[in-house]
Structures are given as structure tokens and as C-alpha cells.
Amino acid sequence: MQDCVFCKIIAGEIPSKFVDETEHSVAFYDISPRQPIHVLVVPKKHHTDVAQLSYADPAALVDLVQLGSKIASEQSTGSFRLTFNTGAEAGQTVFHAHGHITSTTPKEPIAK
Ligand code: AMP
Ligand code: ZN
Numbered sequence: 001m002q003d004c005v006f007c008k009i010i011a012g013e014i015p016s017k018f019v020d021e022t023e024h025s026v027a028f029y030d031i032s033p034r035q036p037i038h039v040l041v042v043p044k045k046h047h048t049d050v051a052q053l054s055y056a057d058p059a060a061l062v063d064l065v066q067l068g069s070k071i072a073s074e075q076s077t078g079s080f081r082l083t084f085n086t087g088a089e090a091g092q093t094v095f096h097a098h099g100h101i102t103s104t105t106p107k108e109p110i111a112k
Pocket of ligand 1: 032084093
């Protein structure tokens, strides 16, 4: 979709710090991390938010959750949050569905 920052990242038009991908989803580091681990899991097709994604493509939502939990198990001790801000008043700023994988317990100490 035109003027969507995550569509541009998925198309390779804007750089990102790639983490992993599947057929349906891509994961990259949040540009302003708020936790020691902060990765975004994003459907490759444009949907406005997680509610819309759940109706339009439930398999892609399951895929996104599975990718996020795989990354969390690789990068953290396994305890993580998966957050979907949905709607501007709830703090959503990018209107392409995405989950925030955050964890305060990295598996490896973070290099300073
Ligand atoms: P939300 O506020 O839930 O819509 O989350 C949007 C997230 O996208 C924020 O945490 C931003 O820091 C992050 N973000 C915005 N632009 C980029 C970008 N170019 N690369 C990586 N993360 C981004
Ligand atoms: Zn988009």
C-alpha cells in the first residue's frame, strides 16, 4: 500500500534490521526499542490492524504468532509479551497490522 512504512520495508524500499521471515510474515527490530528485546512481527500483506487481519486471513495471524514465539524462544529465556496496539487511541501509530514481541530477559547478555 502506498505511503505505508511497513509495506515499504517489506518491499525493500526502506532499510530495516531483519530478524526472520516465513511465507506470510516478516520480523525486524523496532527502530525505537522500549525493552531489551523488541521485535516487530508483521504480515507481508497489508491489513490495517490485528482485528482486520484476524477476519481477513486467520492463517496469517497464526503464522505471525508462531514466528514471534519462535524468535522469543531463540532470543530470550522464553518469557515474552506479544502486544497489538489497535486504534490510534490505544497507541497504534503504524496502520499496518503488527505485533510487538518484547522481553526483559535476553538469553545472552546484551553487548554494550
Ligand atoms: P505502534 O505504535 O503499535 O503502531 O507501533 C509502531 C512501531 O513501529 C513503533 O514502536 C515504532 O518505533 C516502530 N517503527 C516505526 N517506523 C519504523 C521503522 N522504519 N523500522 C522499524 N520500526 C519502526
Ligand atoms: Zn502496509
